[in-house]
Amino acid sequence: MAEHRRELDVAVIGAGVLGLATTDALVRRGVSVTCFDGRTPGHGLSGGLTRTFRHRHDNERLVALAVEGRAGFGRWEERLGRKLIGSEGAVYAGMGPADVAGMVRHGVEHRFADPGEGGEVFPALATVDGPLLVDPGAGAIRAKRTIDALVSWVGDRIVNADIHSVTVPQDGHGVEIQTTEAIYRARHVVICAGTAVPKLAAGVGLEVPLESALHARPHYRVREPFRGKALPCWVDRSGAFGETVYGSPIGNLDTYVLGLIGLDVDIPFGPNGALAPGSGMEDHVRRVTEYVRRAMPGLEPTPVGIRVCVMTKLPAGSDAVHAWHTDGVTAVAGHNLFKMAPVLGELLADAAIKNQLPEILERAGEHALRPA
Ligand SMILES: Cc1cc2nc3c(=O)[nH]c(=O)nc-3n(C[C@H](O)[C@H](O)[C@H](O)COP(=O)(O)OP(=O)(O)OC[C@H]3O[C@@H](n4cnc5c(N)ncnc54)[C@H](O)[C@@H]3O)c2cc1C
Structure with missing residues (x-):
């Protein structure tokens, strides 16, 4: 091998929550690992203060992964000595018994509250017809705290470098990574590069059908009687208030973030990676604000902040996760993966050590899924 090439055992590309969790799992198993990121760790899709942890998914395999994810967050909390998931719980509108089949199968605690109980399970909410599903083990993930903990645990395994390409060299010796x-x-490369997974995985012949789109998350101030109270995470698929939305408390619990769920709510990037001229998020913010006015009298219906971020999605739906494998390379992509990070990190570490994809990752994204 030419001298200017440096040898590595495992290389992880990306220091978002998945790359960091994978690096941490490998370090704990005594594997020599280097994690590359061209930017500040945790500033890609994993950026920001909060994410929702919820158990409910349409695909029961994803419920199984969420259960493992929750246990993994518990272990991280023990190591850190601080909470990473709040005790707010999650409340869902527009769900029936079929929607909790995965929770039943995996023994996840839940209940259907009567509409009359709405004020108790979600104090800031208008009256909703139909039962509310309560997931008491859910809550708001302290995303920044999680990233900071992982960065401190993996320490100097992070190398600040941009990866140009991942290829299989003609001499068949390992996997080549061209960096800045x-x-x-490397003996094995794990690609956890968020929006860049399709481009990097293509270098070793893996086709990753991940689409990226722009998404707006406006924040609203919680009104006085509800301030400081642990409002739950929220998923509304009832249609009663004219939109399908998700929401979560953030930071000091005095603000609440909401976003739209649906096919027409994000602005896709074109094939050249650019947005169409004139693209804007004003209409999305207006729709969320109208929703707040109708559905959430406990919030002041004026946004106090807006985070515009990139969403990624596989064809199988907005909760789908999938991993791809070829000799020496594993890649992972999907959406809503923060809550799964502890278990995905372990599974990707398995893949890097055994050079083989764990079965649950191979099959997790098979079924078409409804969002949230
Ligand atoms: C608005 C929004 C709301 C969300 N809500 C939830 C939620 O409620 N619950 C939930 O569980 N999940 C949620 N998610 C999804 C979740 O945040 C992501 O699935 C998760 O953070 C993805 O982590 P990642 O490590 O795969 O990607 P990233 O965090 O994007 O990490 C990838 C890293 O790779 C680096 N990188 C990319 N290309 C290169 C290169 N060529 N060379 C070197 N480094 C490179 C980037 O700099 C980045 O740091 C949400 C996401 C968004 C955007």
Whole structure:
């Protein structure tokens, strides 16, 4: 091998929550691992203060992964000595018994509250017809705290470098990674590069059908009687208030973030990676604000902040996760993966050690899923 190529055992590309969790799992198993990121760790899809942890998914395999994810967050909380998931719980409108089949199968605690109980299970909410599903083990993930903990645990395994390409060299020796710092050869490469997974995975012949789109999350101030109270995470598929939305408390619990769910709510990037001229998020913010006015009298219906971020999605739906494998390379992509990070990190570490994809990752994204 030429001298200018540096040898590595495992290389993880991306220091978002998945790459960091994978690196941490490998370090704990005594594997020599280097994690590359061209930016500040945790500033890609994993950026921001909060994410929803919820058990409910349409695909029961994803419920199983969420259960494992929750247990993994519990272990991280023990190591850190601080909470990473709040005790707010999650409340869902527009769900029936069929929607909780996965929760029943995996023994996840839940109940259907009567509409009359709405004020108790979600104090800031208008009256909703139909039962509310309560997931008491859900809550708001302290996303920034999680990233900071993982960064401190993996320490100097993070190398600040952009990866140009991942390829299988003609001499068949390892996997080559071309970076802004050096050229490396690794025994195994795990690609956890968020929106860049399709481009990097294509270098080793893996086709990752991940689409990226722009998404707006306006924040609203919680009104006085409800301030400081642990409002639950929220998923409304009832249609009663004219939109399908998700929501979560953030930061000091005095603000609440909401976003739209649906096919027409995000602005897709074109094939050249650019947005169409004139693209804007004003209409999305207006729709969420109208929703707040109708459905959430406990919030002041004026946004106090807006985070515009990139959403990624596989064809199988907005909760789908999938991993791809070829000799020496594993890649992972999907959406709503923060809540799964502890278990995905372990599974991707398994893949890197055994050079083989764990069965649950191979099949997790098979079924078409409804969002949330
Ligand atoms: C608005 C929004 C709301 C969400 N809500 C939820 C939720 O409620 N619950 C939930 O569980 N999940 C949610 N998610 C999804 C979740 O945040 C993501 O699935 C998760 O953070 C993805 O982590 P990642 O590590 O795969 O990607 P990222 O965090 O994007 O990490 C990838 C890293 O790779 C680096 N990188 C990329 N290309 C290169 C390159 N060529 N060279 C070197 N480094 C590179 C990037 O700099 C980045 O740091 C939400 C996401 C968004 C955007």
